[in-house]
Amino acid sequence: MEKTEIQQKVKNVIAKVLKIKEDEIPDDGNFIFDLGADSLQSIELVAAFEEEFNIEMDEDKALEVQTVSDAVDFISEYLT
Numbered sequence: 001m002e003k004t005e006i007q008q009k010v011k012n013v014i015a016k017v018l019k020i021k022e023d024e025i026p027d028d029g030n031f032i033f034d035l036g037a038d039s040l041q042s043i044e045l046v047a048a049f050e051e052e053f054n055i056e057m058d059e060d061k062a063l064e065v066q067t068v069s070d071a072v073d074f075i076s077e078y079l080t
Contacts, residue, residue, distance in 0.1 A: 001079050006053075007072045013048045014068065017041060029068045049075060 007027070015022045018035055031037040037045065046062045049055075049071070055078040065074050 001076075003072060003076060006076050006079070007068075009052055010049070010068060010071050010075065013052050014045065017044050017048050025068060027069050030066050031068075031071075032066070045071075053079065055079070 011022045011025045014020070014025055014031075014035065018037055018041060020035065026034065029035050031042060031045065042063055043059075046057060046059055049062070050057055053075055055075070057074070057078060062074065065071050
């Protein structure tokens with residue numbers, strides 16, 4: 001899967017979980033500071049990413065991911 005495709009899916013998931021528009025999600029946006037995610041939503045994001053990409057991530061490491069671009073890189077590691 002291409003990084004651009006992963007990025008699009010990541011933004012789609014973020015938009016659904018955080019109830020914001022995809023075009024309001026910057027590539028380097030911080031989940032907490034820029035997008036307003038709280039700790040519960042962070043856990044929901046991890047679960048949604050796992051479901052969207054049909055992967056099982058290390059939850060502790062996944063929760064350390066802070067930005068959209070980091071999430072794309074993190075998820076792409078599971079898809080290679």
